[in-house]
Amino acid sequence: MRSRTPRHGARILAGVVSVALAGVLSGCGSSSGSGGGAQTVRFVWWGNQDRADATKKAVALFEKKHPDIRVQTEFSGYAAYVQKLTTQVAGGAAPDLIQLDRPTFGEYQHKHVLADLGRYTGSTLHLDKIPANLLSGGKADGKQYAVPAGQTTQMLVYDQKLFAKAGVTVPEDGWTWKQFTEDMRKVGARTGVAGTTDFGWAVDWFDSWLHEHGKQLYTADGKLGFTAGDLEQFWNATAALRKTKGVSAPEATTKMDGSTQNSALVLKQAASEMNYDSNLTSYLSSYQGTLKAAPLPSDDPAHSGMAALPPVYFGIAQHSSHKDAAAKLLDFLVNDPEAGAALGATRGVPANSEVRAAVCGAATGDGKAVCDYEQRVQQRMGPSDTWQWPSGSSAIKTDFQQVYDDVIFGRTSVSAGAERVVKNAQQSLEQ
Amino acid sequence: MANTALTRPARQVTARPAQRSRPRRRGQRAAYVFLSPWIIGATVLTVGPMLASLYLSFTDYDLFDSPKWVGLDNYVRMFTEDDRYWHAVTATLEYVVVSVPLKLALALAVAMLLNKDRRGTGFYRSAFYAPSLLGASVSVALVWRAMYGDGGVAGRVLGVFGIDVGSMVDQPRYALLTVIALAVWQFGAPMVIFLAGLKQVPKELYEAAALDGAGPVRRFLAVTLPMLSPVLLFNLVLETIHAFQSFTSAFIISSGRGGPSDSTLLYTLYLYQRGFNDFRMGYASAMAWVLLVVVGLITVLLFRGANRWVFYMGEGKR
Secondary structure (H helix, E strand, C coil): CCCHHHHHHHHHHHHHHHHHHHHHHHHHHHCCCCCCCEEEEECCCCCCCCHHHHHHHHHHHHHHHHCCEEEEEEEHHHHHHHHHHHHHCCCCCCCCEECCCCCHHHHHCCCCCCCHHHCECCCCECCCCHHHHHHHHHCCCECCCCCEEEEEEEEEEEHHHHHHHHCCCCEEEHHHHHHHHHHHHHHHEEEECEEEEECCCHHHHHHHHHHHHHCCEEECCEEEEEHHHCCCCCCHHHHHHHCCCCEEEEHCCCCCCCCCCCCCCCCCCCCCEEEEEHHHHHHHCCCCCCCEEEEECCCCCCCCECEEECCEEEECCCCCCCHHHHHHHHHHHHHHHHHHHHHHCCCCCCCCCHHHHHHHCCCCHHHHHHHHHHHHHHHHHHHHCCCCCCCCCCHHHHHHHHHHHHHHHHCCCCHHHHHHHHHHHHHHHHH | CHHHHHHHHHHHHHCHHHHHHHHHHHHHHHHHHHHHHHHHHHHHHHHHHHHHHHCCEECCCCCCCCCECCCHHHHHHHHHHCCCHHHHHHHHHHHHHHHHHHHHHHHHHHHHHHHHCCCCHHHHHHHHHEEEEEEHHHHHHHHHHHHHCCCCCHHHHHHHHHCCCCCHHCHHHHHHHHHHHHHHCCCCHHHHHHHHHHCCCCHHHHHHHHCCCCCCHHHHHHHHHHHHHHHHHHHHHHHHHHHHHHHHHHHHHCCCCCCCCCCCCCHHHHHHHHHHHCCCCCHHHHHHHHHHHHHHHHHHHHHHHHHCCCCCCCCCCC
């Protein structure tokens, strides 16, 4: 044994290193799966199953039309999506085509994650059929960074049977807040199911409420547009309803995350719920019973708390090496009539006005319900440009719900909670 | 560490004749080659990231832009401005203080039952150990959430007795209890160690005690506990450290939020939220270092306190 030459050591070393390298390389292999000249575009989104099915159908159509481009799709729930995406982006492994919402758009645009789409506009990417009020949501500093995937607006979706059982009918031109409060209490008292899901949980409904009072969540220059006093007033209103079963119990409210699986309405803990109509198809497919959409309550039709908003956007990663292919896919998803037919109303009604007319004209079932509702409330929608969410709004949305949890479980008072939201929000906006 | 380990043998070598040193040095080289997976792993995966996190804890780092040096800012903010940080500390302390003693008591009780030679002991030992193999997994936590959630088994069983608690995981009063229950349920690992300890207790001691007229309780207090105390200390230290690092169960049961109303916001869960939801990697790193120091201190205190109650055979205390 002693007669071992130094070569032996070297050979062992070489062996160890090569085994280690082999491990490393085989680990890498799976991620670079493009071959034969075909480009692979990674396209990611969040949403429920109905959206995933429709999107995969549209992607298959795209691949048929562009045999040189392959599309790798990934989807998940919202919270998991945001976490995974941000980690990937930070690690330099961003997907090529990314679904965004208002808070994440603000965040990523601010952090230079998104590519300026100006280079593609007019050639690969056509935006001329998309209404300006929707397009403006994907703009920053006059440049287009993202394209709206559809149009949505706020709604109150309700169980027709429960409302009928309580003897509540939705007024032809929508509720006033006073009527709404009374009716929700009536539903709670007569059916045993809370009138509506406690809408104090989401900053979105506070934004609607602010708009009804001539204010907005964020000013045009990205500052906070409300005071702790405003929030206190809003939360006091929900607190009063909570005591009388007008809104859902804390145990039901705390679960809310925008998904249908945790929705208090779907879990039969409330008879109605505020949401965006882009989720109506998900509600309809997962709810046992008959649902219908109604406009949000408002005291003044000119300030309805509703607006045409992009439910989600599509953006292209700045550092993507397949930007052209991603732009083609983006254009296809937004403008192609066949894609429109496949996607239906799973991201709200289509953004492209021609596609929208075609899709809504041919719509049946769940898709038709979205089109009908959009049609019905079109006159009530206010301007869209006051609903922009700046960088930092993602954290504010989370914190808002967090503090509200403390409020409904009595861990903090409404006024102290409101102060905390404002203090934390100002910090988030400064970041 | 690595430096001294490398230089010390080298110095010895120079003092010796060259002929004998060569094969020895070669042997050492081979040893290092075989150790290399561990050395590389420890430096790249443990020491490196730890140092990086120490540096990051003094910066503001959001993963996108390069880290900005902020000195002690993260630490100061943690202790003075962050309400949720204290929610996390409270929840974690409650979790540790309740779950660890319960788990150890249950582990010891079951170990004593299984220590007797009966038929099927082997089967029961494996059966009671199984939960600790499964407990840390995501699937069990999901089952737990379903059991204690809306219309879950726990609610129905309590309903039979006329107790209506509703969905336990969605109420701040009960949510942490469900997480604690999951931790206690995984008593298998300390149980096995207790069992090994019980086997070591000399039978003569029990016989002598019985002859002196000691009943089962007295025998437990005067013989079992003192003889088992080193094992108890070992389990206590290990379980305390584990409890402080607990993450998965709270994460799954609260759907990642630590709710309702921060009641299940364990320290590591809040750390994760700061890092991967808010992208405050600097802040999260600072939290990790505070946890490391606090757990270290608590371990030292446990060992110090152990002098008073841990009994080692052969210390002449008999």
